[in-house]
Amino acid sequence: MKLSRLFILAVIFVMILSACGPAAEAPEAEEPVGVDPTEICENDDFGCAVIAPGQTIKIGMGSPMTGGNAAFGIDAEQAGMIAVADAGEHEGFQFELIAEDDGGTPEGGAAVANKFAADPTVVGVAGHLFSGATFAAMPIYEELGIPMLSPSATNPDLTRQGSRVFNRVPFTDEAQGQAAAEYMFNDLGFRKVAFLHDGQDYGKGLAEIAAATFESLGGEVVELMGITPGEADYSPVLSTIAAQSPDALYFGGYTQEGVVLTNNMPTSGMEYVVFFGCDGTFGVDYLARTGANGEGTYHATPRTPPETPEKDGFDAAYQERWGQAPGELSPFSWNSYDTTTMLIKMVKEVSFVGTDGSLYIPRGALVDAVRNLTSYVGISGTYTCFPDGDCNIEGPTFWIVENGDFVAVN
Amino acid sequence: MDANQSSPPKLTRRNYSKIIRPIFGILVLGYILWRLYLVLIVEQAYSAEVWVRLLISGLIIGGVYALIAIGYTLVYGILFMINFAHGEVMMIGTFAGYFLFEITKGINVAGAGNPPLSFSDAYPFLSVILAFLVGMTVSATAGYFLEKIAYRPLRGAPRLIPLISAIGASFFLQNAAQLLFSPQVRDYANPQAIARGSGWNLMINESRIVITYTGVLTFVLSILLMIGLYVMVQKTKLGKAMRAVASDKKTAALMGIDVDAIISRTFIISGALAGAAGVMWGLHNGLVHFYVGFLPGIKAFTAAVLGGIGNIPGAMLGGMFLGLVESLGPTALGISFQLKDVIAFLIMIVILVFRPSGLLGEVLSEEKV
Numbered sequence: 001m002k003l004s005r006l007f008i009l010a011v012i013f014v015m016i017l018s019a020c021g022p023a024a025e026a027p028e029a030e031e032p033v034g035v036d037p038t039e040i041c042e043n044d045d046f047g048c049a050v051i052a053p054g055q056t057i058k059i060g061m062g063s064p065m066t067g068g069n070a071a072f073g074i075d076a077e078q079a080g081m082i083a084v085a086d087a088g089e090h091e092g093f094q095f096e097l098i099a100e101d102d103g104g105t106p107e108g109g110a111a112v113a114n115k116f117a118a119d120p121t122v123v124g125v126a127g128h129l130f131s132g133a134t135f136a137a138m139p140i141y142e143e144l145g146i147p148m149l150s151p152s153a154t155n156p157d158l159t160r161q162g163s164r165v166f167n168r169v170p171f172t173d174e175a176q177g178q179a180a181a182e183y184m185f186n187d188l189g190f191r192k193v194a195f196l197h198d199g200q201d202y203g204k205g206l207a208e209i210a211a212a213t214f215e216s217l218g219g220e221v222v223e224l225m226g227i228t229p230g231e232a233d234y235s236p237v238l239s240t241i242a243a244q245s246p247d248a249l250y251f252g253g254y255t256q257e258g259v260v261l262t263n264n265m266p267t268s269g270m271e272y273v274v275f276f277g278c279d280g281t282f283g284v285d286y287l288a289r290t291g292a293n294g295e296g297t298y299h300a301t302p303r304t305p306p307e308t309p310e311k312d313g314f315d316a317a318y319q320e321r322w323g324q325a326p327g328e329l330s331p332f333s334w335n336s337y338d339t340t341t342m343l344i345k346m347v348k349e350v351s352f353v354g355t356d357g358s359l360y361i362p363r364g365a366l367v368d369a370v371r372n373l374t375s376y377v378g379i380s381g382t383y384t385c386f387p388d389g390d391c392n393i394e395g396p397t398f399w400i401v402e403n404g405d406f407v408a409v410n
Numbered sequence: 411m412d413a414n415q416s417s418p419p420k421l422t423r424r425n426y427s428k429i430i431r432p433i434f435g436i437l438v439l440g441y442i443l444w445r446l447y448l449v450l451i452v453e454q455a456y457s458a459e460v461w462v463r464l465l466i467s468g469l470i471i472g473g474v475y476a477l478i479a480i481g482y483t484l485v486y487g488i489l490f491m492i493n494f495a496h497g498e499v500m501m502i503g504t505f506a507g508y509f510l511f512e513i514t515k516g517i518n519v520a521g522a523g524n525p526p527l528s529f530s531d532a533y534p535f536l537s538v539i540l541a542f543l544v545g546m547t548v549s550a551t552a553g554y555f556l557e558k559i560a561y562r563p564l565r566g567a568p569r570l571i572p573l574i575s576a577i578g579a580s581f582f583l584q585n586a587a588q589l590l591f592s593p594q595v596r597d598y599a600n601p602q603a604i605a606r607g608s609g610w611n612l613m614i615n616e617s618r619i620v621i622t623y624t625g626v627l628t629f630v631l632s633i634l635l636m637i638g639l640y641v642m643v644q645k646t647k648l649g650k651a652m653r654a655v656a657s658d659k660k661t662a663a664l665m666g667i668d669v670d671a672i673i674s675r676t677f678i679i680s681g682a683l684a685g686a687a688g689v690m691w692g693l694h695n696g697l698v699h700f701y702v703g704f705l706p707g708i709k710a711f712t713a714a715v716l717g718g719i720g721n722i723p724g725a726m727l728g729g730m731f732l733g734l735v736e737s738l739g740p741t742a743l744g745i746s747f748q749l750k751d752v753i754a755f756l757i758m759i760v761i762l763v764f765r766p767s768g769l770l771g772e773v774l775s776e777e778k779v
Contacts, residue, residue, distance in 0.1 A: 067701060070593040199748050226748035230705065232695035233471060236737040237747040239463035243456050256595065263696065267607050267620040268463060289597050289696075293607070 045364030046145025056096035062128035064104035068256030075329035076336040083340035109133025113140035124343040131155035131201040145363035151335035177209030190247040198253035199226035207252035242269035338378035435763035472733025473632030477687040478710030479725035481680030494576040497707015498583035503549035503685030534601035545689035553681020587700035718771020
């Protein structure tokens, strides 16, 4: 018994040694070409990621790929794959996108982050997509110096944590909530509005900001309430709100619940109440599943990308590879492409080939390079990152559904 | 275990819990009554039409819960195990109905109208019956094979083992459905005549209340199925055999009852009811995805416990009760809808404090427990 345990211990020890061996010895190996990585890597705050020949440079992505919000994750992965294909080779090394399913939840976010943290060839993360998952994942990347560049996590608190690694490109919930409240009060003339949210980081933050702004403008907030996400019938909560006859129902949350709410409204005494959604409810999925009930509802998106040759090229590549147009599954296709491409560009800038033929990526330098990004032209527009990690803080575009299609209103 | 319980320290602890439980129950009950008094008598914030709407949605969801809860209760009554994959059996039925409507939507009936009507629009009644038949058959088959594959090999094993097998089967079915049908959420293509949201209008206080066709169908059909099941269990030979197996397997076998066949049939019946619940769910709520059975499954299990697990009228009562509490509770108590489940479970705890074996449950003998 004891002997076998000792034997197993010895085997494990040998395995650990052999696993650590190449990485530890690699810098010492003498090769005629390349830069000596020892000094650069020792001076870097987080050390270097070493990509041996034959390995790929991995960009992680954490997003919900199953469940009711799977469309967001699948879209981000598809856009990211195009970005990786466009990136081509770098010094003979290929890039690879590793998209993992975090379910959009904090538990899932932490699990995916730990998985990426365990893989030394993951150098950056183009995510996570949802605010809740991002909150949980941030501290894990922070420790290892893996830069994050989220295409869609919009909770305002994310960039107030003083994180060195977290950056994002969408406008914040604060900007969207304020803009939505102002738009409802000033342009649509609503005076009584009920605010619902799904109780999660993103939706709750958004609805609370919108409600506070609406109240400060002089409007009446008849209700500010959370609902249980994932249900198939919200008529009880809608019937209760209908008793206060609001002009509009503002919802902070995602398509899944937005669709059910919209479809339940006509039978809950809310047939004359306007549904006002957010960027989480925008998408063809919403149109297809609400049909006539969706007419006249409002939604928001990040700024629509201007029509440029680069955007057309991406649109064509996406259509050809996945058989559907970008923006159909979620409004974040272009942002996802941009964030992945930006990370790849930064990796290309800071990395160098070591004397042993491996590719060295100083993690600290990469983190700083992403944070100091200035005037990067992507397909969604021009990005400049601010010291807190917000890279693009322009307000949203609002859309109304007319004849089964989204029409921009501002 | 039992021998130790007669020692003095155990006894005092038992007495302690005997006092603390009713106190807790009375406190919660007092809080609920106080909130009810505030909302219903002091504030009077809601007029009749709100309560009618809440009542309607509570009855509809209650009927679905009750049908699924019967499946839990039937299986528990016979095997003394919780079939945690029952929600997934319902999900399979929902998908079967979904595909049937997709097919009947695609068949054009020649010569009927211009543009030609699809089969499901031309014969809504027939296609709904077909959908229920297909959904119930597929779910019954799923229940049958579930028992054959996941539970029968474990017949003699300790009770925890089939429970774990049930959880495993639940995960397996969920993930299989996700791989087969993709994680995408789809919508039921209802026949035009019973489109979701259409129904009879009822005016109360100059406010329109829609009594949806799908809601009425769900409620009436679930009541009919429950009556049918009750009659079957009480009056037919099969029902008699089921009751015999439930009360004592060994003696039933000695009396010439094929216990394994009866257990198989129990799974078929509970599967068929879950399939009907699944098609109703799809017709009324419209959502189909691989996860659709999980929440109703958990709620129905709660309903079965609430009514007294193993007791068929108890499961029906528990399902209706849970549906009504979920729908009326938050408004009646003036609590946020986010706490809907908290309220439902709180009320369940209060009931179980005063009646530990559920609303209609009998005190189980040592052997059954």
